Amino acid sequence: MKLREQALLKVEPQVFVPTSSHPAIQRFPWKTSIVTTVFWVGEQAGGNNPVPNFRSSWDANWTGSYGGFDNPDSSARRNYIPVAFIPHQNPFYCALPYNDVTHGQFKPEAPLVIPWFKQAYTGPGQSVCQHHWIAIRKGNRTCYAQWEDCGPFRTDHFQYVFQNERPKPNLNRGAGLDVSPAVRDYLGLGPTDVTDWQFVEVRDVPPGPWRSYGENNHFVIARRQTEQRLAERSFGASKK
Known part of the structure; x- marks a missing residue:
């Protein structure tokens, strides 16, 4: 993790840290016309990608947690997942250029700028950004x-991610969002494209293929809990 942070810090300036908190908002504004690039679990470093994606900012063994290499080649994918295996995590994932944690501790600004910080807090240094949902819009498809990761290029730009700044210039035309092959395929994106995005709460995520897979997926977790309760009731009834 430290090596990844160090690699990204090479292109990160020091930033202003706010000193006052803002009330949480329930509806989040759209970030419009954001240059969007494609990345994937297990991606090698090279070209305009300075950091390999075997690990994420929050998972030192991201490839293992995911279940393998999320092959972006369309011939190696079917129904938004790789044909070689069923992902252990949601294949609909993204990266934004902010990490709320550094060296195992929350950054000073994290409780002040992340609207859902208090509600999502589970303990010191446990990211409240990881697994959060976003909506991504291209044309008439959302x-x-x-x-699930931080980037492109930066991990410090809370002024863009949570406030009103635009993404900073970078090697990928000022990209401010990385999306997975599943997102690319659903929206019909090119390798570098332009989309809009906004944060959403779990309750606002409609049915779709993004609800189908993943031990990190709130909907999969909820289904399993429901199935377990039903099984326990059935077992209890059979003993009477």
């Missing part, structure tokens, strides 16, 4: 994905 896709939903979970925030």
